[in-house]
């Protein structure tokens with residue numbers, strides 16, 4: 001694992017470079033595309049402005065400016081919460097999703113799909129590393145719902161043990177800000 005820090009650093013730099021090129025092509029800042037990509041994966045407890053700020057470790061003011069740009073460009077919409085008066089959920093529009101389909105995340109997925117089968121446990125190693133780093137900086141984990149300790153199933157239905165609310169199948173694959181680690185070796189987060 002001697003080379004791992006260098007490899008991770010190099011991968012990070014390459015992805016940032018790819019992200020910068022994508023955002024420049026669309027006359028956006030990298031953070032705009034990153035927010036859009038996050039919202040495409042976030043569940044209903046996490047597609048809120050406060051969750052976006054927590055995920056990226058930026059201020060709510062910075063998030064607010066970025067959301068205004070994305071909304072003005074028709075890449076996301078704000079939808080009022082039916083049960084909580086002032087809460088709004090942020091959803092990428094069809095145009096926003098189409099833009100993401102031609103971005104760095106898809107190229108990364110394509111590259112990963114070309115890895116030989118002996119790399120099938122790469123996810124586990126990266127998730128373990130992520131958990132350790134998140135513990136160091138005290139940030140929320142933001143994991144995938146179906147790997148959370150509060151995730152409950154009965155027959156073919158699922159529910160959140162924290163809120164007591166039912167979870168539609170597509171919500172169980174999404175990222176949640178309330179995610180809690182199941183055990184030290186459990187998964188923290190599929191790539192967001």
Ligand code: SF4
Pocket residue numbers: 043045143144145146148149150151152159160161162163176177178179180
């Ligand atoms: S089960 Fe966990 S990850 Fe899923 S919605 Fe509940 S708190 Fe969030």
